[in-house]
Amino acid sequence: MSESTREKLRAFVLEKTESAIADLTDQTHLFENGILKSIQVMDLILFVEEISGQEIDVEGLKPGAFKDIDTIMKNFCENRDEK
Amino acid sequence: MNEANNINTEALDHTVERLCRVSEENYIDPFARLDWPEELDRDTWFTSPELISIEGTSLWDELDESQRKTLSFYEAVGFYSINIHGERRLIEGLASRLYRKDHDGVTPYLHHFLDEENKHMVYFGRFCTRYANGPYPEKKFAFVQEYEKGEEDFLFFAEIMVFEEIVDIFNRKQAKDDRLHPLAKEINWLHHFEEARHLSFGREFVKVLWQRYSPNWTDDTLKRVRETIGSFIGATWREYYNPSVYKDAGLADPFAVRKMALAHPASLARRTEISAALLKFLSTNGIVPNAKELPL
Numbered sequence A: 001m002s003e004s005t006r007e008k009l010r011a012f013v014l015e016k017t018e019s020a021i022a023d024l025t026d027q028t029h030l031f032e033n034g035i036l037k038s039i040q041v042m043d044l045i046l047f048v049e050e051i052s053g054q055e056i057d058v059e060g061l062k063p064g065a066f067k068d069i070d071t072i073m074k075n076f077c078e079n080r081d082e083k
Numbered sequence B: 001m002n003e004a005n006n007i008n009t010e011a012l013d014h015t016v017e018r019l020c021r022v023s024e025e026n027y028i029d030p031f032a033r034l035d036w037p038e039e040l041d042r043d044t045w046f047t048s049p050e051l052i053s054i055e056g057t058s059l060w061d062e063l064d065e066s067q068r069k070t071l072s073f074y075e076a077v078g079f080y081s082i083n084i085h086g087e088r089r090l091i092e093g094l095a096s097r098l099y100r101k102d103h104d105g106v107t108p109y110l111h112h113f114l115d116e117e118n119k120h121m122v123y124f125g126r127f128c129t130r131y132a133n134g135p136y137p138e139k140k141f142a143f144v145q146e147y148e149k150g151e152e153d154f155l156f157f158a159e160i161m162v163f164e165e166i167v168d169i170f171n172r173k174q175a176k177d178d179r180l181h182p183l184a185k186e187i188n189w190l191h192h193f194e195e196a197r198h199l200s201f202g203r204e205f206v207k208v209l210w211q212r213y214s215p216n217w218t219d220d221t222l223k224r225v226r227e228t229i230g231s232f233i234g235a236t237w238r239e240y241y242n243p244s245v246y247k248d249a250g251l252a253d254p255f256a257v258r259k260m261a262l263a264h265p266a267s268l269a270r271r272t273e274i275s276a277a278l279l280k281f282l283s284t285n286g287i288v289p290n291a292k293e294l295p296l
């Protein structure tokens, strides 16, 4: 695979953020640190659905489900292509 | 009202009085009002073709009439779902503001507002449940954050206004469209009939809240409020491009369709036209001075 799910996710965050990030890691808190705004959750959910090929059950979502890239990978993209 | 901080609420007071009277005189029973056939004749339009999110793109050109009508049905379900979720949030917010001292003057109207939105959800919800697999889930979220005085209230009513102003253009156009299935046409008519009042209230109340609170906000808060409204308008529009709608309508690669449609000049032109009055209101009243430059 040319680009892993994780790489696509990183690229998405870098594309959507309006804050200047010096070092985005997979443990950077995306919303707490203002990398993404809460209004962008919708775009993030749709993007994760697209790359994971699975619809996310939004009613069962916990607030921390999109905490950082590691958490998103674990919650929604596991058993797909890793790393 | 509010002489203490020198805000002229005369226009709002009149509006509240008039709207309460009109709401009482035009009380609508959504249960009696609409006919709900056991099954829908699907060989017709449920959304005006010109309002369908991919209209004007080459993908639209490739679809035959029956595929377009199928898409028009799921776009209607998508549109009604957007209404349901907007109204759900609205009802929550209105309920918590009833009889709050700073909303004393508008509370009589908030009762009607609340009541009418619940009735709207009844018919939007019934359509989605009876003829499709229920409303599409909402994917828009807002986290709890800290606000300056008046900011949360202002944003609540300003976002409602954004949501209702956009919806109403769709309703107004479709309420007159004889190509639509009679039930879809009637739902749009009914909704517009009551929303017209919500819009007058929304505009007056947003103006008063802006005058009441914004002079005391810091530059940072002003900037944040303006950005929030701008991104809310963008997110509101992006909800109209729903991959689940495209998937149910049988279109291949629904996520790519969404991206294509959002980026297409024809759909940007539609968003620009539909948002024009709203953006003008925001800039004329100094709320978002450069509203016309907001990315849609």
Ligand SMILES: [Fe+2]
Binding pocket: B083, B087, B116, B117, B120, B191, B195
């Ligand atoms: Fe409504």
Ligand SMILES: [Fe+2]
Binding pocket: B117, B164, B194, B195, B198
């Ligand atoms: Fe309304």
